Amino acid sequence: MSKIWYPYAQMKNLDVQYKILKAKGTCLYLDNGEKLIDAISSWWCVIHGYNHPEITRSAKQQLDKMAHVMLGGLTHNPACSLAAKLVEITPYKLKHVFFADSGSVGVEVALKMAVQYWHNMNQPQKHKFLAFKKAYHGDTCGVMSISDPDDGMHTLFKDIIAENYFLDAPEHGYPAKEKYLVTDLEKLDDFLRNHHYELAAFIVEPLMQAAGGFNFYSAEYLKEAGKLCDKYNVLLIFDEVATGFGRTGTLFAADQTKTSPDIMILGKGLSAGYTGISATLASTEIFESFYGPDESNAFMHGPTFMGNPLACAIALKSIEIFERDQYLAKISKIESVLKKELFKISSAKIKNIRVLGATGVIEVKEKSSLAGIQEFAVKNGIWLRPFGNYVYTMPPYIIEAKELKMITETLSKFFKRL
Ligand SMILES: Cc1ncc(COP(=O)(O)O)c(C=O)c1O
CATH class of the missing domain: 3.90.1150.10 (Aspartate Aminotransferase, domain 1)
Incomplete structure (x- = not known):
C-alpha cells in the first residue's frame, strides 16, 4: 500500500x-x-x-541570504517589497497585505477578516457569507462552507460546517446578454435586500468559477454586484487564487470588472509554482477597523510560513518578468x-x-x-x-x-x- x-x-x-x-x-x-x-x-x-532561469537564480540568491524567518515581530525586504508591489498592481481599494502559505488559507484569512471587520464595527450579527453554487474556494473547513454544498466534493461535511447562503451562479457565459444580466442581478438584489443585516460578505471567483465546473460569467455582472454590495453594506471578496496573474486575459479578473473588491486573495501564480504562498489584500477601511489602542481588535492569525522570504523573492521576480515580457x-x-x-x-x-x-x-x-x-x-x-x-x-x-x-x-x- x-x-x-x-x-x-x-x-x-x-x-x-x-x-x-x-x-x-x-x-x-x-x-x-x-x-x-x-x-x-x-x-x-x-x-x-x-x-x-531568472526565477531560479533569484531563488538561489535568496537562499544564500535566508530561506525563512518568522514575520512575528520581525520584517524583511522581500515581504516589504512584495506587499508594496501587490498594492501597486491590484485594484484601487486594496492597500494592505496579509501573507499566508496557500490559497485555501488565504481565503480563510479573508473570511475571518470580514467577520471581525463587522465585529469591530459593532455589527457582530453580520457574520454569514453569500457565495455562488458551483463555487470552489479550497479544502479547509471555513472555505468548504462557502463552496458548493451539493455538487461540490465536500457534501459529506455539509451538516457539520458553518451554514452559509448560496445563489445560483450566473450561467449565461462571457459576456452575458443584457436580459440575462438583469434577471441574475435581480436575484442578487433580492437576496441582499432580505439578508444584508446578517451578511459579512459576498465572495466570488470573478469571471471564472474554476474547479467547481469552469463556469464563465460576465464582468458586467460583477460591476453591478459591486454597486449592490455597496448599497446594502456587504463586503465584496474576490477569490483570485485561480484567475489572478493573467488566466482570464487581464492581470486580474477584477481589471475587467472596473470595480474594486474590499478583499482579494491571490495564490497559485503568485509564486509561479515555485513554492506555497498566498496574499489576502484588504481595503484601508477594513484595516483601520482593526487599528487602534484596543488589543482585542487585533487580527489573531499568523501562519508559521507567512511572508516566507524565499517565496516573496520568487514572487517579486515572477511579477517583474510578467510585466517586462508583456x-x-x-x-x-x-x-x-x-x-x-x-x-x-x-x-x-x-x-x-x-x-x-x-x-x-x-x-x-x-x-x-x-x-x-x-x-x-x-x-x-x-x-x-x-x-x-x-x-x-x-x-x-x-x-x-x-x-x-x-x-x-x-x-x-x-x-x-x-
Ligand atoms: C478559486 C480557488 N480558491 C482557492 C483555492 C485553494 O488554493 P490551494 O489549493 O492553494 O489551497 C483554489 C484551488 O484550486 C481555487 O481554485
Whole structure:
C-alpha cells in the first residue's frame, strides 16, 4: 500500500504511474525517458513554465541570504517589497497585505477578516457569507462552507460546517446578454435586500468559477454586484487564487470588472509554482477597523510560513518578468489559438466548448465520454487531468505555438475517435 496519501483519489484504485525526474519550460521529464507538455500548468500555477532561469537564480540568491524567518515581530525586504508591489498592481481599494502559505488559507484569512471587520464595527450579527453554487474556494473547513454544498466534493461535511447562503451562479457565459444580466442581478438584489443585516460578505471567483465546473460569467455582472454590495453594506471578496496573474486575459479578473473588491486573495501564480504562498489584500477601511489602542481588535492569525522570504523573492521576480515580457500579449495569442482550434472540435458527446484568456474548456454531456483521455493524451506527449465532465487546458504562458497546437490536436483526435 502506498505510503503517500494522494489527493482526490480512492487509494485502492489508484496506480500513480508517472514519476517526474525533472521539469523545464513547458515539459515534465519522466523516469522512463519520455517527456510530456504540461497542458494544465501543475494545477494552474506554473505560469512561466518550469525552472525559469531568472526565477531560479533569484531563488538561489535568496537562499544564500535566508530561506525563512518568522514575520512575528520581525520584517524583511522581500515581504516589504512584495506587499508594496501587490498594492501597486491590484485594484484601487486594496492597500494592505496579509501573507499566508496557500490559497485555501488565504481565503480563510479573508473570511475571518470580514467577520471581525463587522465585529469591530459593532455589527457582530453580520457574520454569514453569500457565495455562488458551483463555487470552489479550497479544502479547509471555513472555505468548504462557502463552496458548493451539493455538487461540490465536500457534501459529506455539509451538516457539520458553518451554514452559509448560496445563489445560483450566473450561467449565461462571457459576456452575458443584457436580459440575462438583469434577471441574475435581480436575484442578487433580492437576496441582499432580505439578508444584508446578517451578511459579512459576498465572495466570488470573478469571471471564472474554476474547479467547481469552469463556469464563465460576465464582468458586467460583477460591476453591478459591486454597486449592490455597496448599497446594502456587504463586503465584496474576490477569490483570485485561480484567475489572478493573467488566466482570464487581464492581470486580474477584477481589471475587467472596473470595480474594486474590499478583499482579494491571490495564490497559485503568485509564486509561479515555485513554492506555497498566498496574499489576502484588504481595503484601508477594513484595516483601520482593526487599528487602534484596543488589543482585542487585533487580527489573531499568523501562519508559521507567512511572508516566507524565499517565496516573496520568487514572487517579486515572477511579477517583474510578467510585466517586462508583456505576458498579457502572450496570453492574448494563446486565447486566439485556443478559440481557433478548440471551436473546430465537434462531437455529439460535447455539450459546450469555451475559452477565456489562457483557459480552454471542453464540457461533455456524460462524464464517461472522457474515460481514457489522460492515457490517450500521455501517449501523445501531453499531460492533462480531466475532472467530472470537463477536460481543460490552462497552459504555461511561455508555451510555443506548436506546443499549443499539439495540445489542441490531441483533444481533437480524442473526440474524433469517439
Ligand atoms: C478559486 C480557488 N480558491 C482557492 C483555492 C485553494 O488554493 P490551494 O489549493 O492553494 O489551497 C483554489 C484551488 O484550486 C481555487 O481554485
